[in-house]
Amino acid sequence: MQIEQSFTVDAPRSRVWTLIRDPEQMIACVPGCESIEETGPDTYRAAVTVSVGPIKARFSMAIAVIEETVMEYVRTESKGEEGSRASIVQAISDMRLTDMPEGGTEIHYSSTVEISGRLGRYGAGMMKKIATRLAAKFEESFRALAEKQEEVC
Amino acid sequence: MLTSMTKTDFQKPKTVEEAVTLLKEAGDDARPISGGATLVALMNARLVQPSRLVSLSAIDELTQCTYQSDGSVRIGAMRRHRQTAFESNLKAAHQVVSGAASQIANPPVRNMGTIGGSISFADPAADYPPSLVAANAEIEIAGPEGRRRIPAEEFFLGWYETALEPGEIVTAVILPPVSESSVGQYEKLCRIAGDFALASVAVTIDFNASNTVTSLRLAVGGCGGGPIRVEAAEQALIGTKLELDAVVDAAELVVAELDPIDDVRGSAEYRLKVVPRLLQRAFNNLVETREPAQ
Numbered sequence: 001m002q003i004e005q006s007f008t009v010d011a012p013r014s015r016v017w018t019l020i021r022d023p024e025q026m027i028a029c030v031p032g033c034e035s036i037e038e039t040g041p042d043t044y045r046a047a048v049t050v051s052v053g054p055i056k057a058r059f060s061m062a063i064a065v066i067e068e069t070v071m072e073y074v075r076t077e078s079k080g081e082e083g084s085r086a087s088i089v090q091a092i093s094d095m096r097l098t099d100m101p102e103g104g105t106e107i108h109y110s111s112t113v114e115i116s117g118r119l120g121r122y123g124a125g126m127m128k129k130i131a132t133r134l135a136a137k138f139e140e141s142f143r144a145l146a147e148k149q150e151e152v153c
Numbered sequence: 154m155l156t157s158m159t160k161t162d163f164q165k166p167k168t169v170e171e172a173v174t175l176l177k178e179a180g181d182d183a184r185p186i187s188g189g190a191t192l193v194a195l196m197n198a199r200l201v202q203p204s205r206l207v208s209l210s211a212i213d214e215l216t217q218c219t220y221q222s223d224g225s226v227r228i229g230a231m232r233r234h235r236q237t238a239f240e241s242n243l244k245a246a247h248q249v250v251s252g253a254a255s256q257i258a259n260p261p262v263r264n265m266g267t268i269g270g271s272i273s274f275a276d277p278a279a280d281y282p283p284s285l286v287a288a289n290a291e292i293e294i295a296g297p298e299g300r301r302r303i304p305a306e307e308f309f310l311g312w313y314e315t316a317l318e319p320g321e322i323v324t325a326v327i328l329p330p331v332s333e334s335s336v337g338q339y340e341k342l343c344r345i346a347g348d349f350a351l352a353s354v355a356v357t358i359d360f361n362a363s364n365t366v367t368s369l370r371l372a373v374g375g376c377g378g379g380p381i382r383v384e385a386a387e388q389a390l391i392g393t394k395l396e397l398d399a400v401v402d403a404a405e406l407v408v409a410e411l412d413p414i415d416d417v418r419g420s421a422e423y424r425l426k427v428v429p430r431l432l433q434r435a436f437n438n439l440v441e442t443r444e445p446a447q
């Protein structure tokens with residue numbers, strides 16, 4: 001499943017970069033994310049819950065930054081398993097930042113996600129809609145965070 | 154072999170307040186259970202393993218359907234689909250809701266499933282959601298903070314998500330007063346009898362003495378994350394006599410707002426093709442049911 005999206009925030013690229021590379025800040029933005037801890041240089045472990053109706057899948061995700069150009073681009077690889085269950089999620093995600101001519105930053109995001117197990121039963125069409133909605137929630141929280149911090153400084 | 158055995162604690166409170174407290178105590182993994190038609194299937198498939206089940210079936214107020222003095226009808230959350238299908242309190246435009254209830258699944262599921270359970274589960278292809286939006290219903294919700302009411306349109310957020318906050322339950326559906334001249338119609342297309350809708354259309358209409366439409370609400374099911382109301386099409390039909398041209402134009406406005414997916418029941422493209430037909434069928438059937446009464 002392919003998800004692609006871009007949005008702009010009213011904050012300079014340096015700030016956006018600092019935020020997306022700060023796990024503490026990302027906990028509040030990633031929908032369903034309960035914790036992120038650093039497990040090594042550029043590797044993280046995150047607890048993320050994805051709910052679809054009464055089904056709540058709690059994934060323990062291993063996330064690795066596999067490529068980056070500071071201030072511009074980051075590629076991550078994520079793999080998640082759900083305890084003893086046969087639910088697996090895997091994703092390769094790219095995020096690219098560009099300055100907007102009128103100030104602000106464009107965040108372009110694309111991700112290839114594979115889900116199997118409990119959530120896989122919903123079918124690709126519906127999972128894509130659900131993923132797109134989660135992406136929209138991320139955008140909303142991230143924008144609020146980036147623009148709020150701007151005012152404080 | 155089961156890899157993890159979690160014990161489920163079962164509770165059967167007598168009041169809404171007790172139910173809310175029991176859910177709150179047990180936290181995230183507690184679930185209310187109404188008819189169990191969906192939840193038990195999910196548990197059997199080990200997709201959901203609640204730590205506590207709070208049955209709503211012994212709460213008296215939830216099992217009632219009452220006609221209120223202001224002409225509104227209050228359908229308790231525990232009312233079974235079969236009861237709602239035959240509900241004598243539902244007249245005129247309210248029949249869009251009994252019509253939807255009568256077309257859900259098959260008799261065993263209609264004997265078991267409840268309106269509260271159905272709308273809380275919020276399957277994108279379920280029958281009640283579009284009918285409740287067309288009927289301009291309100292949903293009554295109880296939670297740790299007390300009770301609140303919201304319009305059906307704001308309740309269904311799409312793709313199984315509702316406006317219910319953690320720990321909240323649906324207690325009733327309230328249908329506003331309707332005039333005697335109003336009518337309601339629910340049309341559903343499914344691949345085989347008893348299946349969820351491939352697409353469905355719900356309409357409520359009121360007319361004046363010369364058969365001109367004075368008010369109209371319209372919602373489509375199975376063609377997006379939740380029921381889709383199309384106000385532009387409603388406006389286009391108000392003031393007409395539902396002439397074929399007007400209906401064809403309105404159907405175009407409806408199709409433009411749909412957001413269907415391809416799934417086992419049919420392709421997105423097919424859904425866009427059948428909705429105008431369902432709309433036409435709803436209006437034809439309405440006119441037929443109205444005429445003998447004139």
Ligand SMILES: Cc1cc2nc3c(=O)[nH]c(=O)nc-3n(C[C@H](O)[C@H](O)[C@H](O)COP(=O)(O)OP(=O)(O)OC[C@H]3O[C@@H](n4cnc5c(N)ncnc54)[C@H](O)[C@@H]3O)c2cc1C
Nearest residue numbers: 054187188189190191192258266267269270273279280323
């Ligand atoms: C074979 C089959 C075919 C079906 N076909 C159709 C169909 O054609 N059209 C259609 O619309 N539906 C269909 N359904 C769904 C059916 O209508 C279910 O009854 C309904 O979805 C759930 O109602 P319930 O009372 O059984 O809820 P339950 O199974 O008890 O609960 C469902 C979910 O809602 C939660 N819940 C229950 N009550 C409340 C409440 N009051 N407040 C908050 N949360 C609550 C539960 O925790 C659970 O997560 C079908 C179901 C089956 C099994």
